Amino acid sequence: MFENDDASPLPRGGAERFRFYPLGDRAIVVECSESGGAADWSAMAQLANHVEANRERWMIDIVPAYTNVTVVYDPVLLWREESETDASGWSMPLTGNVPYELAEQRLLDVINRERSSRTGSVRGVEIPVCYGGEDGPDLAEAAAYAGLTEVELCRRHAEADYQVAMIGFMPGFPYLIGLPESIAQPRKALPRLRVEAGAVGIAGGQTGVYPLASPGGWQLIGRTPIKLFDAERGEPSLLRSGDTVRFVPVEKPPIGDEQVVAVPNDGESGGRQLRATAAGASDDEAGFRVRKPGLHTTIQDMGRAGYRSIGLPAGGAMDSYALRVANLLVGNEEAAAALELTLVGPELAAQDDMLIAVCGAYMAPTIDGEELPMWRPVWVRSGAVLRFGSALSGCRAYIAVAGGIGVPAVLGSRSTYTRAALGGLGGRRLAAGDVVPCGAAGAAAASRWAAAWMAALAARPGSWAAAPWFAQPLAYGGGSDEHGIWLRAMPGSEFGQFSEAARTAFYRERYRVAPDSDRMGCRLDGSPLTRTTHAELLSHGVTAGAVQVPPGGGPIVLAADCQTTGGYPKIAHVAGVDLPLLAQAKPGDTIRFRHVSLEEAQRLELARERELRRLALAIRCRLP
Structure with a gap:
């Protein structure tokens, strides 16, 4: 203590x-x-x-x-x-x-409200660390840089008192201040492609612990067996902003499933040691059987709210518009979980009779070899096979099923976040042989509206039948032309830090979507943007739509799975109403930016929401 x-x-x-x-x-x-x-x-x-x-x-x-x-x-x-x-x-x-x-x-x-008596409570946390050897591959290099022996560097690191200034970069990653100046280290010139979970590192005047395996450029001096992030715990992140931390040298990691994770000093626990027990993921049954998984098929809903403060992204569907409309078309709540297909779709066998809707990118979908109509309710008989090809237009499609997808909610959402292996089916993309629990098979009954359409369509001959009407996909109207995809963007917080030529070029350049774009960010190839100052920014909160510019000058538009904090300057921010267009931009597509004010961006979003409310009313009035 x-x-x-x-x-x-x-x-x-x-x-x-x-x-x-x-x-x-x-x-x-x-x-x-x-x-x-x-x-x-x-x-x-x-x-x-x-x-x-x-x-x-x-x-x-x-x-x-x-x-x-x-x-x-x-x-x-x-x-x-x-x-x-x-x-x-x-x-x-x-x-x-x-x-x-x-x-x-x-x-x-x-x-300006009266301050709560609990607002200032902080905890003391002790973290065991095994320094050096294979657990600290950069210890010798760090000691040489500091002009110290390895033993002395470890002693100084362990004797210091640290405090959690913020949590970001990834779920549970603490930025700890208090590192003695004598052992401060520069980041690695060439970051590692993989840093193991538990690695303790130094960068600049900070120290931190990697909660999950990831790329990283900090100097690694040790490793802890403690889980800094565990979605199964009541409080997933071991540390909170403001906590005090001390590292305790150990010879080797503790053995066993039960581990001491924190020693609180908040006046409530009487000095009890808090413990956490590892928990495994569970699998569910029923619904769609996956014959071929496609390129990157995952389960997504509208994402997680309330966890950015511990470094967990909101995530959720990249194209929230297509997800919401697909759910409306099968009588679900708009935020219900569905399948998100990326670039190349899967082959799925229906295990039950079900009502589905497919919205978003066109991937030449078929049912038993016949074209599957999109943007409308479609009844599918048990045994029918759905096949999706490559995206001919757009990038992502969504399959909603009446009753939703019945995987367990993790931290309030069924969305898959692969970097932390949580949500969806085991926190990963679908694989051949998986069974996705859907509708009644997922313990959720279809709505009365959906049941009425299922009964009416099931009376028709064949293995499937579609409603004679469809929902017009209004979100994409005017979003693209022969010049590419147009995204409306307002100036970012650091817009003024870029040269006048760069600011002008940003709204004139035809950027091309790079092949390494993903759910975390859309990387753009084009003329580099020059910043007039080289001062480093302190890490700060970021959200989807932010257009960050790394030192190389190539912009990156942050997407659904983006980190919660970042230190790159932001030249612009894509309007929320146009994020569905960003989600449908595939590698090789051209993107151009069009200036919009904050006021106009918010009015556009409010108008879009009104369109969706009208669509929801119209769909509910469509009875067989």
């Missing part, structure tokens, strides 16, 4: 005490006016804890960083809370304050 001082007082006061600025059209950033650089981390942790304790429904996630706090919000929900509704339950005049202005007002009110 060791003493923990409470974090610094939470700044309070009027708008002059804080700076607010937008992060795209779905997040707001707040920082203290009297900024002290990285030293602000303690006040930011307190501010984040205070906002979390007073969280309102329109707030989705709260992400503390070194110098600011990012609040991700739902602009539609915020607007509806501030608007009167009509007889249909929906009212959205397109005049007056936009959601961002409401978010500023409401967030300032939250900040």
Whole structure:
């Protein structure tokens, strides 16, 4: 046990005490006016804890960083809370304050509320580390750089007291400050392609622990057997922002399933040691049998809310519009889980009679060799085989099934996040031989609307039948032409740090989608963008749609599985209403950017939401 001082007082006061600025059209950033650089981390942790304790429904996630706090919000929900509704339950005049202005007002009110007595509680956490050898492959190099022996470097590292300034990069990854200056290290010139889970590393004046296996460029000096992130624990991340950490040298990792993971000093546990037990994933049965998995087929819903503060991305469907419409067409809740197909689709055998809908990219879908019509309800008889080819237009398609997909929810979502191996079927893409639990087989009955259409379509001859009507895919109208895919984007937080030529070129360049694009980010090939300053940015909150520019100058548009924090400058931010278009951009496609203001971006999103509400009403009125 060791003493923990409470974090610094939470700044309070009027708008002059804080700076607010937008992060795209779905997040707001707040920082203290009297900024002290990285030293602000303690006040930011307190501010984040205070906002979390007073969280309102329109707030989705709260992400503390070194110098600011990012609040991700739902602009539609915020607007509806501030608007009167009509007889249909929906009212959205397109005049007056936009959601961002409401978010500023409401967030300032939250900040100025009476501080909770629990806001400042922090814990002390001891982490065992096996230094050197195969557990610390960079120890000798790090010691030589510091002019110390390996033993002395380890002693100094273990004797220091650290505090968690922020968590980001990946689920549970702590950025720890307090590293003695004498052992500070530069990042590796050539990052490793794989760093094992538990690796303890040093970079600059920070130390950290890799919770999951991943690429990384920190100098590795040891390894801990402790799980820093475990979705099966009541609190998935071992560490919170503001916690105090001490490393304890051990000869070899403890053996056994049960491990000591934390020694709290919050005045509530009486010094008890907290323990965590590893838990395995479980498999479900029924629905679709996978004959061929396709290139990258996963289970996705609308994603996880509330976990960005511990480094877990929101994830969910890349094209939320196609997912929502597909679910509406089979009578599901819009956020229900469905299959996401990428570039090359699967071959699936129906194990039960079911009502499905396919929306999104065109992958030449067939049922028993006959063309499968898209954007409408389709009844499929047990034994029928669905086949999907390569994407002829677009990149991702979605298969929704009446009753949804019945895999267990993990941290509030069924979405697959492969980097942390959670959600979906064992946290991975589908494989041949898998059985995907769907509809009643997944313990969820179809809605009365869906049951009526199933009964009507089942009366027709053959192994399948489709409704005679379809939903017009409005999200893609005007989003592409002979010049490529057009994405509306507002200037980013660091737009002014780029040269005038780069700022102009960004909105004129025809970028090509690079082959290594994925669910984390869409990489763009084109003329490099020049930044006028080379100053490093401290890691800060980021969201899908942010256009980051690494030192090489090639922009990357962050996508659904993007990291929660990042340190690259942002030249722009794609409007949320156009993220479905980004999701449908495949390698080789051309992307161009069109300037849009924050106000217009939010009005476009509100208008899109109104279109979806009208579509939902129209579908419910379509009875056989």
